[in-house]
Amino acid sequence: MIKFTIFIFVFALVTLSFPLNAKETIVITGSSTIAPTLLDLAKLYEAKNKGVRIDVQTGGSSRGVADVRKDLAKIGMVSRALKADEKDLHAFTFATDGIAIIVHKTNSVSELTKEQIVDIYKGSITNWKVLGGADQKIVVVNKAEGRSTLELFIGFFGLKNSQIKADIVIGDNEQGIKTVSTNKNSIGYVSIGTAEYNASVGVPLKLLNFQGKSAKVENIKNGTYPLTRELNLITKLKPSGSIEGFIKFVLSPESTHVIKDHFFVPAY
Amino acid sequence: MYQLTKKNKDFILESVLTINGLFSAIAVGLIFIFVTRESLPAIHLKGWAFFIDKSWYPLEGQFNVLPMIAGTIFVSLGALILASPLGLFSAIFISFYAHGSLAWPFRRVVELYAGLPSVIFGFWGLMKLVPMLNEIRPPGQSLLAGILILALMIFPIITLNLMANFRPSSKKYYRVALSLGMRKSTYIWSILLPSLKQQIVGAMILALGRAMGETMAVLMVCGNIVKMPTSIFDPIRTLTANIALEMAYAMNEHRSALFFTGLILFLLIFVLISVADFWRRHESWKE
Amino acid sequence: MERMTKFLAWLSAGILLLILVLMVQDIFVNSLRHFDFSFLSQDPLSGGRKGGIFPIIISTLLILGVCMIVIVPMGLGTALFLSEYSDEHPKVVHIVRKALEILSGVPSIVFGLFGNALFCVFLGFGFSIWSGGLTLAIMSMPLFIRTVEEGIRTIPKNYRLVPLSLGLGRTTTIRSIIIPYALPFVIVGGVLSIGRSLAETAALIFTSGYVDRMPESLSDSGRALSIHIYDLTMNVPGGDTNAYKTAMVLIVLIFITNGLFTIVLKTWYKKRIIL
Numbered sequence: 001m002i003k004f005t006i007f008i009f010v011f012a013l014v015t016l017s018f019p020l021n022a023k024e025t026i027v028i029t030g031s032s033t034i035a036p037t038l039l040d041l042a043k044l045y046e047a048k049n050k051g052v053r054i055d056v057q058t059g060g061s062s063r064g065v066a067d068v069r070k071d072l073a074k075i076g077m078v079s080r081a082l083k084a085d086e087k088d089l090h091a092f093t094f095a096t097d098g099i100a101i102i103v104h105k106t107n108s109v110s111e112l113t114k115e116q117i118v119d120i121y122k123g124s125i126t127n128w129k130v131l132g133g134a135d136q137k138i139v140v141v142n143k144a145e146g147r148s149t150l151e152l153f154i155g156f157f158g159l160k161n162s163q164i165k166a167d168i169v170i171g172d173n174e175q176g177i178k179t180v181s182t183n184k185n186s187i188g189y190v191s192i193g194t195a196e197y198n199a200s201v202g203v204p205l206k207l208l209n210f211q212g213k214s215a216k217v218e219n220i221k222n223g224t225y226p227l228t229r230e231l232n233l234i235t236k237l238k239p240s241g242s243i244e245g246f247i248k249f250v251l252s253p254e255s256t257h258v259i260k261d262h263f264f265v266p267a268y
Numbered sequence: 269m270y271q272l273t274k275k276n277k278d279f280i281l282e283s284v285l286t287i288n289g290l291f292s293a294i295a296v297g298l299i300f301i302f303v304t305r306e307s308l309p310a311i312h313l314k315g316w317a318f319f320i321d322k323s324w325y326p327l328e329g330q331f332n333v334l335p336m337i338a339g340t341i342f343v344s345l346g347a348l349i350l351a352s353p354l355g356l357f358s359a360i361f362i363s364f365y366a367h368g369s370l371a372w373p374f375r376r377v378v379e380l381y382a383g384l385p386s387v388i389f390g391f392w393g394l395m396k397l398v399p400m401l402n403e404i405r406p407p408g409q410s411l412l413a414g415i416l417i418l419a420l421m422i423f424p425i426i427t428l429n430l431m432a433n434f435r436p437s438s439k440k441y442y443r444v445a446l447s448l449g450m451r452k453s454t455y456i457w458s459i460l461l462p463s464l465k466q467q468i469v470g471a472m473i474l475a476l477g478r479a480m481g482e483t484m485a486v487l488m489v490c491g492n493i494v495k496m497p498t499s500i501f502d503p504i505r506t507l508t509a510n511i512a513l514e515m516a517y518a519m520n521e522h523r524s525a526l527f528f529t530g531l532i533l534f535l536l537i538f539v540l541i542s543v544a545d546f547w548r549r550h551e552s553w554k555e
Numbered sequence: 556m557e558r559m560t561k562f563l564a565w566l567s568a569g570i571l572l573l574i575l576v577l578m579v580q581d582i583f584v585n586s587l588r589h590f591d592f593s594f595l596s597q598d599p600l601s602g603g604r605k606g607g608i609f610p611i612i613i614s615t616l617l618i619l620g621v622c623m624i625v626i627v628p629m630g631l632g633t634a635l636f637l638s639e640y641s642d643e644h645p646k647v648v649h650i651v652r653k654a655l656e657i658l659s660g661v662p663s664i665v666f667g668l669f670g671n672a673l674f675c676v677f678l679g680f681g682f683s684i685w686s687g688g689l690t691l692a693i694m695s696m697p698l699f700i701r702t703v704e705e706g707i708r709t710i711p712k713n714y715r716l717v718p719l720s721l722g723l724g725r726t727t728t729i730r731s732i733i734i735p736y737a738l739p740f741v742i743v744g745g746v747l748s749i750g751r752s753l754a755e756t757a758a759l760i761f762t763s764g765y766v767d768r769m770p771e772s773l774s775d776s777g778r779a780l781s782i783h784i785y786d787l788t789m790n791v792p793g794g795d796t797n798a799y800k801t802a803m804v805l806i807v808l809i810f811i812t813n814g815l816f817t818i819v820l821k822t823w824y825k826k827r828i829i830l
Contacts, residue, residue: 036602057765060517139407145326146517162325167407169492171513172790182399194792278725289636293654295693302672354567361564383809385754385781392578453560481662483757508664530668537660
């Protein structure tokens with residue numbers, strides 16, 4: 001009896017340890033903004049190409065870069081433009097995303113200038129009254145270190161993270177949405193697609209106009225909204241074989257509906 | 269011959285079990301070694317900067333962890349202060365005041381509390397509790413929010429531990445006490461609880477350890493600002509939240525610094541257990 | 556005093572019940588409104604916003620399976636060692652106890668870091684069900700061992716003395732008397748560890764990973780239920796409804812495991828009275 005149980009255990013372990021049919025596995029790591037989109041694209045691609053398996057892991061853009069460099073991943077996801085010291089990598093821009101400045105729906109302020117945002121985040125404006133809103137203390141929501149949304153934001157406004165006087169630090173986009181939508185006095189910034197979707201399904205949010213442009217996916221498409229970023233796939237070597245196949249697939253019109261489904265603007 | 273094989277068998281079993289037992293010790297050693305190994309580069313590079321830097325801005329090379337140590341200690345101690353009476357009284361409720369048909373379902377309630385994933389506590393805290401606190405004093409995500417949520421998460425440890433201890437001692441003396449005309453409360457406060465002093469403190473230590481290690485719920489309700497809190501309405505960041513927030517995005521010395529955060533957490537727990545151990549020995553020596 | 560105690564006892568019970576009802580009701584109301592059993596059998600789509608959680612349930616079960624395969628023999632062994640050999644090896648037993656105490660206090664996120672460093676990177680398992688299950692096994696080991704050991708300690712002394720006086724060896728005693736006697740506790744310990752593991756997020760996020768697809772082998776990455784809830788609430792726009800549903804599935808699972816625990820204990824107590 002005992003021997004039989006042990007036998008079953010060992011047998012199950014051995015069989016489960018190795019996949020039945022060895023497939024080519026492509027590991028993709030990087031930006032958590034891109035990861036859900038790529039998960040879906042990977043599934044679509046796998047359905048069409050039976051011999052390939054694509055594993056998507058999250059971890060942030062810089063992680064994507066590092067993993068690709070170290071060959072831990074074949075493809076990296078980077079939700080920003082490549083930096084000067086990353087130009088040796090091959091980048092493929094497949095979509096664009098913007099950053100929306102968001103406040104609670106009940107906030108009467110609906111437009112801010114670049115200078116005002118800088119002042120709010122630096123802590124020189126601390127009350128909504130100054131900006132024409134209610135007499136309430138501003139709750140400043142910032143992103144955690146290492147996120148590319150933060151890098152883009154502070155880069156655009158010429159801030160250093162240590163200058164920002166935040167009241168709340170958040171991780172991913174949805175945490176920002178939930179924080180701002182449950183706090184009447186808060187201001188935060190998240191991916192436009194995410195914000196627009198949430199506002200459209202009734203989450204009490206308001207996307208502020210910025211520099212006279214309303215934060216809409218529309219305005220990213222026509223290039224008038226200033227706060228945008230590219231979503232990239234990167235590889236170390238010039239892609240070939242099934243890696244090339246997958247990247248081509250992501251860049252093809254076949255994938256646009258998935259990208260739109262995740263509220264980004266497809267590049268093709 | 270038979271005797272010999274029997275002895276051999278016993279010897280083999282003994283060795284196997286001993287080695288097997290040592291695995292736990294090895295595991296602790298491995299955890300310590302691995303976490304230390306990964307944090308060495310940061311310690312090497314930064315050293316005391318971990319305690320004297322201006323604040324925590326890893327991308328600008330600043331790595332002060334003191335506010336986070338304080339945050340962890342404040343939030344878990346606060347939660348313990350709240351959870352202890354809650355745990356104690358709910359244990360008393362189940363064991364003495366709930367009628368038979370009520371005790372069992374309420375026990376399941378406590379067990380469900382113990383089993384709920386911290387993500388669920390955090391989600392509820394973020395969506396319901398934080399907005400309420402924000403009405404009292406912004407930003408809502410604060411030390412207080414963390415304390416309240418953590419208290420709910422750790423009180424079952426105290427309740428369940430105490431109940432397990434109530435049972436054996438109760439049976440012996442409870443009836444005697446009642447037949448002597450003692451009131452329930454007199455029995456509880458002057459006989460039962462004093463006799464369980466060690467177990468109560470033991471359960472509290474366990475709960476405190478759990479509170480210090482809690483991650484996801486705290487991350488969602490505490491605001492995550494790296495700053496010494498000056499009131500319970502201030503946001504804080506705990507050591508655990510720091511790791512969970514930044515680990516996935518960290519590279520090189522930043523990653524190593526986060527492992528160092530983990531090492532501090534490990535050492536804090538170690539100190540806690542040692543203090544508890546010392547206290548226990550001191551107590552039993554007194555007796 | 557009597558009134559005060561009674562009042563406080565009822566008060567804390569009332570508060571706790573109220574909060575739990577608020578918390579769970581929120582989840583149940585929001586998920587039952589859209590619940591459909593196909594949720595349990597479908598693949599997640601659109602980052603989990605649409606579709607179901609079938610592969611995630613399977614991954615969770617596989618992770619728990621790996622955890623159990625490791626924990627049952629090793630935990631039982633350690634419990635036997637602690638209860639049967641404390642006279643011969645007092646020093647070793649002391650060290651092991653200390654280690655278990657520390658282990659039970661180590662925060663789950665530190666287990667996550669450790670699991671990532673040891674299993675994923677050092678041993679090269681990568682993000683995989685193996686890494687997740689092994690990390691969980693080490694994490695829930697103390698709970699399992701404590702439960703089993705306490706059970707073994709309730710064995711009446713003459714159960715041990717009789718076989719010895721009959722000239723049976725220790726191995727035989729342990730194998731045919733102590734282990735069968737401890738079996739219900741092994742099950743209880745297993746159930747408790749499963750409960751703890753089901754609720755775990757922090758230790759798994761860096762070890763078993765994020766892939767929300769059906770794992771083809773144990774060396775694939777697989778997403779656990781609690782990580783799915785976390786990702787849906789924190790990272791996927793519009794993921795809340797499915798997060799609620801997943802949370803409900805998880806709560807029901809936990810409730811069932813807890814129930815199992817009570818049933819096992821009860822039947823065992825009954826059996827023992829007959830014994």
